[in-house]
Amino acid sequence: MKNLLEVHHLSKDFQHKRQPPVSILQEIQLQLGKGQTLCVVGESGCGKTTLGRVLAGLLPATTGTYSFLGKDVTRLSKKEKKEFRRDVQLIHQNPYESLNPTTMVFDILANPLRKHKKMKTIAELYPEVTRLLELVGLTPVSDFVDKYPSHLSGGQRQRVSIARVLAMDPKLIVVDEATSMIDTSLRINLLKTLQEIQERTNVSYFFITHDLALGRYFAQNQQLMVMYLGKIIEKGQTEELIGQPLHPYTKAILSAAAGNKGLLDESSEFETYVLGGTDIPSFTQIPQGCPLHPRCPQKIEGLCDRLRPPEIESTTGHYVACHLYRKSDSPL
Numbered sequence: 001m002k003n004l005l006e007v008h009h010l011s012k013d014f015q016h017k018r019q020p021p022v023s024i025l026q027e028i029q030l031q032l033g034k035g036q037t038l039c040v041v042g043e044s045g046c047g048k049t050t051l052g053r054v055l056a057g058l059l060p061a062t063t064g065t066y067s068f069l070g071k072d073v074t075r076l077s078k079k080e081k082k083e084f085r086r087d088v089q090l091i092h093q094n095p096y097e098s099l100n101p102t103t104m105v106f107d108i109l110a111n112p113l114r115k116h117k118k119m120k121t122i123a124e125l126y127p128e129v130t131r132l133l134e135l136v137g138l139t140p141v142s143d144f145v146d147k148y149p150s151h152l153s154g155g156q157r158q159r160v161s162i163a164r165v166l167a168m169d170p171k172l173i174v175v176d177e178a179t180s181m182i183d184t185s186l187r188i189n190l191l192k193t194l195q196e197i198q199e200r201t202n203v204s205y206f207f208i209t210h211d212l213a214l215g216r217y218f219a220q221n222q223q224l225m226v227m228y229l230g231k232i233i234e235k236g237q238t239e240e241l242i243g244q245p246l247h248p249y250t251k252a253i254l255s256a257a258a259g260n261k262g263l264l265d266e267s268s269e270f271e272t273y274v275l276g277g278t279d280i281p282s283f284t285q286i287p288q289g290c291p292l293h294p295r296c297p298q299k300i301e302g303l304c305d306r307l308r309p310p311e312i313e314s315t316t317g318h319y320v321a322c323h324l325y326r327k328s329d330s331p332l
């Protein structure tokens with residue numbers, strides 16, 4: 001089956017006037033199938049949003065390839081570009097900023113339908129607006145259609161944002177920390193709604209979070225990847241990655257998350273694993289070799305501080321970029 005998206009050796013640099021370029025994403029490799037979820041987890045500032053914006057077509061990659069439904073996104077015709085923009089949608093972190101306060105819920109949903117599906121009359125629009133509100137769990141619909149965003153709670157606003165995105169019938173939704181401003185008690189409900197929407201519409205999600213427990217919950221039986229300083233350092237099937245973490249950084253964030261309990265299964269045992277130092281190095285001074293080596297308790301002198309570890313497939317579908325898992329016969 002053709003993947004929905006395929007990314008190979010992708011990098012993204014930012015450059016400001018007269019400054020040297022700063023490399024934010026390096027050597028990103030990923031695939032995502034139709035109706036599947038891929039979650040990226042990593043500390044704040046590691047490059048998750050930048051990757052989400054590249055995948056959503058809002059930022060161009062600097063090098064590497066990105067294909068969507070088998071087509072290179074840098075070589076799309078005008079018509080294909082238009083389709084791509086409709087097919088790939090982004091849900092922002094902040095539902096307060098993303099909705100126009102002077103527009104009623106009905107029009108927030110009807111406007112994209114008017115524009116993209118050429119629906120004009122109320123008779124055409126009303127059933128579709130109703131369907132969208134029902135999909136996101138805003139029922140009875142009559143309680144919401146004539147409300148303004150200021151009448152709604154944070155969770156309800158985020159549901160309206162999701163419904164607006166669904167109006168485009170997207171194939172991929174980049175969900176960027178979309179529940180971080182919502183009360184913890186409502187967060188799981190919203191994530192469940194997103195999962196139900198996936199079952200009904202076969203949409204794929206690229207789910208971005210700094211919270212490993214949340215990522216684990218949302219990407220159950222799906223794929224999880226861990227990012228550190230703009231690089232994917234481990235990826236695999238979620239339960240395999242959580243149950244058998246390989247990279248020292250993954251072990252450290254799991255150990256920290258287990259300490260907070262959160263959504264992590266309390267019966268699971270997690271090794272206590274602490275990194276040295278507290279500061280994440282800056283993108284302008286990415287350490288040579290493995291970017292984690294200054295903080296890594298298992299670093300191999302003369303290797304980790306010198307050579308960037310390649311991505312290795314440890315067991316089927318479980319990849320790690322760490323010299324500890326280097327095959328003994330692999331060249332240095």
Ligand SMILES: Nc1ncnc2c1ncn2[C@@H]1O[C@H](COP(=O)(O)OP(=O)(O)OP(=O)(O)O)[C@@H](O)[C@H]1O
Pocket residue numbers: 014015024042043044045046047048049050051210283
């Ligand atoms: N347009 C830009 N120009 C220059 N640097 C940028 C730009 N956008 C992001 N960055 C830098 O890229 C790095 C990664 O930021 P990004 O927002 O992608 O990380 P993140 O993991 O999503 O963080 P957060 O969870 O806090 O949103 C940061 O150092 C940020 O300052």
